[in-house]
Amino acid sequence: MKSIVPLVLVMLGFAVxxxxxxxxxxxxxxxxxxxxxxxTLAGKVASIRGTQGLYLxxxxxxxxxxxxxxxxxxxxxxxxxxxxxxxxxxxxxxTSVSLPDVVxxxxxxxxxxNEPAIAVDPSNPNRIVVAMNDYxxxxxxxxxxxxPCSALGDGYSGTYFSNDGGLTWCCTPTDPAxxxxxxxxxxxxxxxIYDAGGDPSLAFDSAGHVFYAGLGFDRTTPPNTVxxxxxxxxxxxxxxxxxxxxxxxxTAPSTLNDKEWIGVDSxxxxxxxxxxxxxWTRFIFSPGRGYVQSPIxxxxxKDGGATFSSPQSIVSNVLYDQGSRIVxxxxxxxxxxxxxxxxxxxxxxxxxxxxxxxxxxxxSPVAVAPLIDIAxxxxxxxxxxxxxxxxxxxxxxxxxxxxxxxxxxxxxxxxPVCASASRYSKxxxxxxxxxxxxxxxxxxxxxxxxxxxxxxxRVAIGYPVTQRDGKTMLTAPGARxxxxxxxxxxxxxxxxxxxxxxxxxxxxxxxxCDKPASPTAVGRINCVTPTVSGLTNAPGNYTxxxxxxxxxxxxxxxxxxxxxxxxVNSRYHFGGGFIGDxxxxxxxxDNVFHAVWTDTNNRQSxxxxxxxxxxxxxxxxxxxxxxxxxxxxxxxxxxxxxxxxPRQRTV
Numbered sequence: 001m002k003s004i005v006p007l008v009l010v011m012l013g014f015a016v017x018x019x020x021x022x023x024x025x026x027x028x029x030x031x032x033x034x035x036x037x038x039x040t041l042a043g044k045v046a047s048i049r050g051t052q053g054l055y056l057x058x059x060x061x062x063x064x065x066x067x068x069x070x071x072x073x074x075x076x077x078x079x080x081x082x083x084x085x086x087x088x089x090x091x092x093x094x095t096s097v098s099l100p101d102v103v104x105x106x107x108x109x110x111x112x113x114n115e116p117a118i119a120v121d122p123s124n125p126n127r128i129v130v131a132m133n134d135y136x137x138x139x140x141x142x143x144x145x146x147x148p149c150s151a152l153g154d155g156y157s158g159t160y161f162s163n164d165g166g167l168t169w170c171c172t173p174t175d176p177a178x179x180x181x182x183x184x185x186x187x188x189x190x191x192x193i194y195d196a197g198g199d200p201s202l203a204f205d206s207a208g209h210v211f212y213a214g215l216g217f218d219r220t221t222p223p224n225t226v227x228x229x230x231x232x233x234x235x236x237x238x239x240x241x242x243x244x245x246x247x248x249x250x251t252a253p254s255t256l257n258d259k260e261w262i263g264v265d266s267x268x269x270x271x272x273x274x275x276x277x278x279x280w281t282r283f284i285f286s287p288g289r290g291y292v293q294s295p296i297x298x299x300x301x302k303d304g305g306a307t308f309s310s311p312q313s314i315v316s317n318v319l320y321d322q323g324s325r326i327v328x329x330x331x332x333x334x335x336x337x338x339x340x341x342x343x344x345x346x347x348x349x350x351x352x353x354x355x356x357x358x359x360x361x362x363x364s365p366v367a368v369a370p371l372i373d374i375a376x377x378x379x380x381x382x383x384x385x386x387x388x389x390x391x392x393x394x395x396x397x398x399x400x401x402x403x404x405x406x407x408x409x410x411x412x413x414x415x416p417v418c419a420s421a422s423r424y425s426k427x428x429x430x431x432x433x434x435x436x437x438x439x440x441x442x443x444x445x446x447x448x449x450x451x452x453x454x455x456x457x458r459v460a461i462g463y464p465v466t467q468r469d470g471k472t473m474l475t476a477p478g479a480r481x482x483x484x485x486x487x488x489x490x491x492x493x494x495x496x497x498x499x500x501x502x503x504x505x506x507x508x509x510x511x512x513c514d515k516p517a518s519p520t521a522v523g524r525i526n527c528v529t530p531t532v533s534g535l536t537n538a539p540g541n542y543t544x545x546x547x548x549x550x551x552x553x554x555x556x557x558x559x560x561x562x563x564x565x566x567x568v569n570s571r572y573h574f575g576g577g578f579i580g581d582x583x584x585x586x587x588x589x590d591n592v593f594h595a596v597w598t599d600t601n602n603r604q605s606x607x608x609x610x611x612x613x614x615x616x617x618x619x620x621x622x623x624x625x626x627x628x629x630x631x632x633x634x635x636x637x638x639x640x641x642x643x644x645x646p647r648q649r650t651v
Contacts, residue, residue: 036290039253040220041066044283047290055348055373055419056294056320058283059259060383061115061133061198064578065155065219069520072138072151073611081613084517084526086539092462092508092547093620094566094601100628101565103602104130104160106172106180109139110606110621112573113158115580116596118626119202119210122266122493125588126165127233129210130596131200132624133580134158134173134182137189139608142175149175149189151611154196157183157214157227163237166594166626170239185244186216186227192244195219197227199581203264205274208233211305212241213262213278225249226260226280230305247278247299248311256283257297259387259581263326263334270332272358276301278308279324279336293319296338300359314353314362318342321351323387323581329396334359335440337388337400339371347414348373350388350402352440368436368443370414371404374429377483377504379546381576384429384485389582391491398440401433401449401487401499408481410455412446429483430454431501449499450551450560453482458546462508467541474509474542483546488585490593497555498593500585502548506567510545521610524575525619545571550583550597552627563595563627572600572620579622592629599625 034050037043045066048056057063064070097103105113112135121127137153144152159181160169171180176189186192194216201213210231217224226247231239248257260280265272282297295315299308314336315321321340328334334355341348347370353362373386390400405418405427418427432446448454460476467474488500516523527539547567553560570579584596602623605616 035288038285038287038290039222041217042068044256044285047285048283051291054320056322057383057385058256059199060385060578060581061155061215062217062256062258063383064574065196065217070574071610072153072521073148074151077148077151077611078613081615082522082526083615084617086527086529087525087617087619088511088513088527088539088571089620090508090510090569093569095603097599097602097623097625098565101563101599101625102166102169102628104169104596104624104626105132105134105136105158106160106169107136107139108604109608110604110619111136111139112622113624114578114598114622115198115200115582116584116598116624117200117202118584118586118594118596119204120586120588120594121204121208121210122206122589123208125590125592126163127237128162128166128586128594129159129202129231129239130584130624130626131157131159131202131212131214133198133200136173138610139606140175141608148608148611150608153189154187155198156187156190157197157200157212159183159212159231159241161239165592166628181239181241183212183214183229183244184241185229186214192216194223194225199259201260201262203262204266205264205276205304206266206268207274209304210239211262211264211276213260215257215260216246222253223249223251224257226257226278228262228276228278228305245305245308247308248282248297254285256285257281258283259323261324261326263328265328265332267328267330267332270330272332274304275358276305277326277328277334277359279314279326281322281324282311294321295319296321296324296336296340298336298359309359315340315351316365318351318365323385325388325390327390327392327398329392330394331396332358333439335390335392335398336362337368337390339373339386339388339402347371348386350400352400354440366440368400368434369412369446371402372414372418374403374405374485375423377429377485377546378424378480379477379507379544380504380570382570382579383577385581387582389487389489391489393491393495393497394493395495396439398436399433399489399491399497401431401489403429403431403485403487406430428481429485431484431487433487433489433499448484449487449501449553450484450503452560453484453503453505453551456482456505458482458505458507460507465509465542477507477544486583488583488595490585490587492587492591493589494591495556496587496591498552498585498587499555500550500552500583500595502583502597503551504546505549506547508545508547509542510569510571511542512540514540522612524573525606525609525614525617545569550595552585552593552595564597564599566601568598569600569620573622594626594629596624596626599623
């Protein structure tokens with residue numbers, strides 16, 4: 001988004017995906033202007049990152065899919081299974097997910113799952129659906145016309161469901177003929193026309209149907225779409241999904257649909273009961289010039305998602321946007337929040353519009369608060385964003401949360417220093433929230449979701465360690481404030497308000513790999529650095545590595561609970577650069593919250609990965625995890641008790 005420090009953003013612009021950039025030779029001087037191949041994801045991503053004066057990015061899923069290094073095996077396929085020489089890991093990691101946390105995805109072959117969304121049936125608090133970017137097809141051992149399914153698979157639209165409050169989950173997708181509850185009809189191995197999909201969003205209607213909104217797209221050609229599937233539970237509690245309805249499908253290289261969200265008016269008695277709403281970012285590009293703008297588009301359905309209205313832009317002159325979020329009030333008012341800026345805005349802001357006529361028309365945008373888009377938390381490498389999360393209470397009070405870089409001070413502000421090269425020494429990422437009691441006209445001053453974490457320093461564990469020269473020591477880094485980010489918001493029908501966020505509250509050593517195996521997909525598992533005579537720890541030197549806990553706050557009672565049972569190491573799968581764009585939080589009519597996040601504390605055996613066969617090898621992978629919360633009032637603890645408790649001190 002917009003920044004007041006152009007130099008920083010120019011430097012970011014150089015960090016583009018090389019495969020998507022074509023440097024023009026038309027210039028006769030040394031200052032060459034880049035042009036972009038906007039027919040590919042890589043070119044589109046590169047043009048956004050190369051736009052001076054903007055700090056804007058597509059979703060982390062699109063950026064990951066645009067990376068041509070992470071493609072599957074190609075013919076001829078090797079008949080020999082790979083035996084990894086060294087698999088990077090840490091003795092500080094967990095080896096399994098333990099109660100009260102439960103793994104949602106049911107594959108047993110070390111597939112990646114990330115970026116979860118969650119919804120609870122408003123009429124049945126024990127019925128829960130979780131959606132995710134699901135890479136399970138990358139581990140399928142089947143073959144189609146001699147090509148491994150694992151090589152044909154990609155990031156897909158995955159779902160799992162529970163009828164017992166999250167204790168058990170169904171179902172396991174194993175091959176194209178046995179999709180479990182994977183969304184059908186979008187990606188090729190699920191009967192669709194697109195290479196990949198994901199970016200999940202979920203919502204229930206008042207009759208117990210669940211709706212999934214996601215993306216479908218190709219890596220190297222223009223076709224892309226927003227897709228909505230309707231799910232139905234039978235009398236036995238089994239979930240099945242109907243065919244997708246495609247929204248704004250396009251083959252034009254000038255358009256990329258990204259980061260959609262779905263909302264449904266599930267309020268009985270609302271004038272628009274069961275109307276389905278979808279918003280998304282509509283990136284616009286021009287040949288050669290690249291990125292032009294990215295307004296938020298919006299549609300609605302009056303027939304249960306079978307058909308949708310014509311898309312409309314709802315942002316007025318706030319044209320540089322990403323990360324929209326829909327919530328619906330009990331009176332049927334539709335609210336849409338997003339992260340964006342006007343052409344000459346000094347800062348990004350969280351913006352909001354409202355519709356009182358079922359999504360036909362919208363109010364003018366209201367700026368909730370300015371923000372500085374967050375950088376990756378210190379000592380991490382994964383992609384991040386400042387997208388909002390929101391919900392509305394039964395009395396109409398609106399709650400919105402987001403993440404911003406803030407100075408290490410006590411009050412919220414968008415300070416220019418936090419967009420500069422000094423931000424890691426003077427600022428930290430803070431998940432904050434604001435509320436409105438007048439329908440979004442005015443908003444409270446933002447405050448941290450997790451104030452005790454936000455005001456505290458990280459805990460260092462596992463230090464010192466000896467570097468591979470056998471002499472040099474890596475000691476704990478200096479004190480640094482805890483980064484909090486990717487918030488969730490959920491309000492129960494009785495008005496109980498929950499919020500959540502990751503907290504990078506632990507820092508530890510992580511051993512690097514000097515020479516990952518080639519190609520990149522294999523190198524995600526296999527480190528081939530040979531032993532160097534006279535040196536120890538042959539894979540590479542250690543670096544500092546922030547670990548994440550997931551934390552839920554009950555704003556109604558003022559209580560806070562860390563729901564992860566072991567800090568999460570983000571370095572697994574995709575080189576540590578991608579764990580999603582958001583986390584999830586939902587609450588049922590029983591006031592029980594359900595938090596969901598990406599976790600890496602489970603170890604499984606991998607055989608197939610991106611079309612490459614391995615001798616069965618135990619690795620850590622990304623899983624989607626929920627926390628069972630049978631009695632939130634009884635087991636919640638104050639934030640300071642959690643932060644200073646023995647678990648974090650003795651990992």
